[in-house]
Amino acid sequence: MVQSLFTGEKLTCIRGGRTVFTGLDLSISQGEALVLEGPNGSGKSSLIRLLSGLVRPRSGHLFWHGQDVTREPEIYQQQLHYIGHRNAIKPVLTVLENLSYWAGFSPEKPSDLSRLEQALIQFNMLALKDTPANLLSSGQSRRLALSRLLATEKALWLLDEPSVGLDVNSVALLETAICAHRAKGGAVILATHTEIGLDTPQRINLSNYSPLYNTALLKQEHLEESWI
Numbered sequence: 001m002v003q004s005l006f007t008g009e010k011l012t013c014i015r016g017g018r019t020v021f022t023g024l025d026l027s028i029s030q031g032e033a034l035v036l037e038g039p040n041g042s043g044k045s046s047l048i049r050l051l052s053g054l055v056r057p058r059s060g061h062l063f064w065h066g067q068d069v070t071r072e073p074e075i076y077q078q079q080l081h082y083i084g085h086r087n088a089i090k091p092v093l094t095v096l097e098n099l100s101y102w103a104g105f106s107p108e109k110p111s112d113l114s115r116l117e118q119a120l121i122q123f124n125m126l127a128l129k130d131t132p133a134n135l136l137s138s139g140q141s142r143r144l145a146l147s148r149l150l151a152t153e154k155a156l157w158l159l160d161e162p163s164v165g166l167d168v169n170s171v172a173l174l175e176t177a178i179c180a181h182r183a184k185g186g187a188v189i190l191a192t193h194t195e196i197g198l199d200t201p202q203r204i205n206l207s208n209y210s211p212l213y214n215t216a217l218l219k220q221e222h223l224e225e226s227w228i
């Protein structure tokens with residue numbers, strides 16, 4: 001039996017005093033992809049942030065290789081790349097300096113420049129390596145952010161709308177990177193409104209777990225409030 005790399009059980013997320021989603025289970029094994037779908041506000045970004053450790057679940061548990069992540073959160077967090085809506089680029093640094101800066105946070109820092117340059121090649125950014133990041137277009141900035149995925153090796157990629165701002169060719173570069181990552185046994189969980197070409201991904205639609213979109217959950221929430 002294939003052991004799950006990462007599991008979430010009965011996850012509930014509350015933000016701004018409102019239940020964003022509740023009772024959500026997920027499980028991903030090595031080499032798999034999981035696509036989070038759902039309308040605006042259904043909780044895709046909240047789930048990605050919760051999985052990355054940036055938001056705490058109100059209830060439920062996350063397991064990494066069968067171990068509850070709250071026991072040793074830093075071990076779990078060292079195994080993942082999180083790319084959110086924002087590119088987290090330092091505008092005064094060049095493209096290569098930005099990548100080197102990010103890679104420096106990883107315990108397995110790349111020993112030479114070649115790995116960083118390979119990451120830039122994969123996302124067609126090498127020609128811009130000495131360009132200050134404040135001069136990049138929005139699609140180029142996104143490609144620089146995505147280059148982080150390849151600058152240091154992590155087992156789990158958590159990607160929030162990774163293809164926003166990318167042209168068709170750049171989306172293809174992202175698809176190639178994800179495919180190679182999965183072939184090496186990595187896993188990816190991504191939120192997206194547009195189709196990204198992935199081989200047989202799992203899918204979760206957040207609207208099934210959101211009281212905003214699921215009337216049964218909304219009624220249950222009102223019932224629970226009336227008991228308090």
Ligand SMILES: Nc1ncnc2c1ncn2[C@@H]1O[C@H](COP(=O)(O)OP(=O)(O)OP(=O)(O)O)[C@@H](O)[C@H]1O
Pocket residue numbers: 015016020038039040041042043044045046047206
């Ligand atoms: N920092 C925050 N504080 C309070 N509420 C928040 C916060 N961030 C998001 N929310 C709320 O959580 C709910 C889910 O938002 P989230 O961004 O996770 O949805 P989404 O499915 O990613 O939406 P979109 O498709 O528009 O990106 C929304 O109702 C939103 O108002």
